[in-house]
Amino acid sequence: MTWVGRSLRRFEDPALLRGEGRFTADVAIGARIVRFLRSPLACGRIVSLRPPPDMPADALFITAADLNGTATIRPMLHRFAYRPVEQAVLPADRVHFVGQAIAAIVAPTAELAEDLLEAIELEVEAETALVTMDDALRPGAALVHGIAHGNVAVEGIVQSAECDTAFVSAPHVVEIAIRSHRQNATPMEARAGCAAYDRATGRVRLTASVQMPHMLRTGIAELLGMPESDLQVIAPDVGGGFGQKMALFPEYAVLVWLARHHRGDFAWIEDRYENLIASAHSRDQAHVLRGAFADDGTLLGLEADILANVGAFSAYPTTCGVEPLMAFAEYPGPYKVPAYSARARGVLTHTCPMAPYRGVSRPVITFGLERLMDRAAKAIGIDAVAIRRRNLVDAFPHQTVTGLTLDDASYVETLDDAVALLDIPAFRARQAAARAEGRYLGLGLAVFNERTGYGTPAFAARGMGIVPGYEVVDIAMTPGGEVEVRIGASPHGQGLRTALAQIVADRLGLAPDAIRIIHGDTDRTPYGWGSFASRATVISGGACQTAADKLAVRLRAAAATVLQARAEEIVLRDGAAIASNGSSVPIAALARQVHQRSDLFEGFNLAETASYDPAGTFSNACHAVIVEVDAETGHVRIERYLVVEDAGRIINPLIADGQVRGGVAQGIANALFEEVIYAEDGNILTGTLADYTPPTAAEIPAIEIHHRETISDATLTGAKGLGEGGSIGAPAAIANAISDALAPFGIEITEIPATPPRIRALIRAAQAPR
């Protein structure tokens, strides 16, 4: 019996349930409060900026002039015609989006800081804002940044003569234009940071709600020109991230600058309004997808034109290329695509910058591809399941047209499972009966794969100036026999401490509660990249496994000495090292001896380091959903939501299902509920949670999950990543289901969120006399 595979209750939970979690705002009690003046205009020149007339002595007013000498945020890509857009920590002369931080106020309390904020005298000369991609791409449009001609910050092009040929000769060419509007990842804890100055050492400790603490330290040290070792970054309990908390934000640099220059403790706790307008947004993509099909539904070629509104700046370290280039590289998805042409552009606008968000483009490409499949099936006159089955990759490894290697997976099998579970013939009968009563039921499918757990090679292929990928793990056994595992990854709610403890426990013959996973502190953990891109369990988990194996070698060697046996005969089990003759020593006793009687164990210690940097693996799933659409109101009710998921070996089923359900909920939000809306002048209209509308328990249905576990040799543990998958399949499956429901009207969903007003507008248009 292994610990891996068990629904172990999470070690994270008791403290969080008792209200004893420690989030950044909890650490910040007593610090001086920082609030930021934010631009009221999307585009303009700062004419004047003066402090509040009656600044109290205990307040501070900080502008770009104070930060003189600070470098600009300038992440880099060395490919894809990337234009290295620069962002000043605080702007000296121009503003680029509504909500951009212009100046900081420091006061003893948040209430007083906000009073002062109102009294700052700011004058900005407004200029015409480019808010939409259409605005920015219009010939002759002004430039958001001078270096990006045509407002294109990054562009990937692949042109294939074979693809052209396929389109010329194919009997069926099917096209679809899709739109996924702008979202905000909306972690329940907004951004937050508290920088504390240590007078004894001159170091600053930045506690912040972030996903990449090591990267943040590197970035801030570079910006401020300070020794990196003078900065400690701690990610304490982090209240969700979903990608939004990956980037280096200017606000954190200001906090560290304040702590160093004013030798004190400074905290910024972002409020919800700031988070909604000025943290980082996501999606906002428009794709045109064309498929060339044979008469039997075989896909002969695929063309994609991908536009992503990346906002006003480029997020460090991932750059604004993340979204368009992900779509560019991964559009073929789980299908056999023999020929592929694509163009992907990241378009600069005067809107809030984009950060990666759970799923990164794959919710959009799955929406495009799976809608295309349904449309093609209809055009060719074959079944929606059949066209997928015909085209899904079914032999592995499979080399994709974009150069990716698909490892063992279960694309066809998950589809077949879902189809069997749904009983489609019975559904069709029910659908017909309902239609006769004026009720509209629909069924939608989405099959997809998701590259997860990818290391250096995948990021290097993007030409990133800073190439993430590996994870390092330091493992050590204390004299008391507990295992301390220090990881570079940095979880924010996923339950990684529990999952990694399960992996390590099995390798050392210990119970998981003897394993302490230490994370989120640059002073106490090896350099690492963090938790994002469905990678931590795979990569940090792989490194943990290797580190534990290396520690096990040391333990067996020590036990061999104690038990006077050969190391090869020793097994670690149930907390003991056991020799083949049955003699044994408790591992805890062994640890104490090794530490305290080094005279007996020459050359021994109980610490090891391991790293892991895999090429990547592909998880896959089929989502299936049945909806009912009220044709009078446009309301969509989800009757059944089914996921057949294959993420390889499941370390902890309880946690895995939680990740899937949470992801699906965010995917439903993407499909039906959430949209950041800008006015024409670049003002943002969705600055409250009554206007930007994450769904509640009343809107999210029970989600039925079935697992397959295809163990590929692409990862050490057999586990594939699954943090993002839930969010990837839902928009496509729901859009397909609504389209199926409204087929009598000839309506297809190509724009999400498919809100009730949008659905009603489609129905009204379909019913209008022609």
Added chain:
Amino acid sequence: MSRHTVAFTVNGIARRVEVEARRTLAETLRENCGLTGTHVGCEHGVCGACTVLVDDVPLRSCLIFGVQAEGASIRTVEGLAAPDGALDVLQQAFQDHHGLQCGFCTPGFLMLGTWMLERSERLNEDSLREILSSNLCRCTGYQGILDAVRAAARTLGRWDDDAGISSPA
């Protein structure tokens, strides 16, 4: 701007604090009482992360001022577990049913759930979903939370098995 001395009890312990009138109860609990288990998620009454019990009913503590709590009996997440840290029935159900991930919304859901289990009306699928729709969670997709409160209600004899089946609106 008036300042006020306010007296109330939190989790049975008498407190006396001095606050500006404009300080919300949420900030009063966090800043003046040091009880940081109550989280501030939106400050405009939508997310419910700051839900506490005031005189045994759940309120958004960002939507009342600390000064208004004069004489009130307040309960927060810190008061749920036993003094030795043992989780109460609802807290344990949240762990068993994976009703939390990042844990930020959790205190609000626990206080809402505590009230749901104390009310005179027994819970059923419809009231479970209706009341739990009060608060936002971004991690769990809600199912673990619904499962946890349902399980705790069963354990405590507060569940009405005869009621209808719930489905989202």
Added chain:
Amino acid sequence: MKPAAFDYHAPETLDQALALLRDHGEEARILAGGQSLVPTMAFRMARPSVLVDINRIAALAYTNVEEGELRIGALARHAWFETPVTPHPVGQLLATIAHSIAHAPIRQRGTFCGSLAHADPASEWCAATLALGGTLLLARPDGRREVAAEDWFHGVFTTAIAAGEILAEVRLNLPRPGWRYGFAEFSRRAGDFALAMAVVAMRVEDGMVREARIALGGIGGRPILARDAAASLVGRPAGADTARDAAGRAAEACEPQDDIHAPAEYRRDLVRTMTRHALERAFAA
């Protein structure tokens, strides 16, 4: 998101509250449930310099039935209505409506009269009071005055209240048997402000509608009575066709507003459907 500074008073009698309003004039606002006021203060869209908190005026915390009226005191919370406050069918109507107002914790604090005073166009209580032909009782330093619900709503967040007055009570008529009621609304998420709603009250005798009132809310501006639609019901049989016709009239006659949540045309669609649902529910009651 911190409110601007203000002075705070918590009077224990209505007279004290009125005196505070008189002393502080336009600067002062009444704080009852605060579930709408406090968020607007957090965004500093409202910045009263004096708050007069009436929550300690115990004499305002009541609902009772007298002289064929349901009398609702200024501190009656939304949650009190979740179970019928009177066996009269109006009690059940109010209970149904109460469950649609925001969320449980908001309902514990927010007040019926506060909703009328705030006059949000999407307030359920505003539309209900209009449909039920309610009367609003205003306390003022020199006594009291009454305003009919039809004269109360002037526009978004504006009412017939005058400086120095406190909305002390709302009275809803509990007519003799024969009256039936229906309510329907549409919102994106549970607890959200409705994008459209309808509250109907009608007297049906021998299967025929004899009198009817239809109030619409959530369509912008202020809640309105759909008079033509209501008139069209009179003399017709209670049934699906009647409901459909009247709902169509209500939709055509109203002038809904555009906002980020819904274009006007969509709201008109919803008015049609919600009115029909409300009528059908009343017929079936």
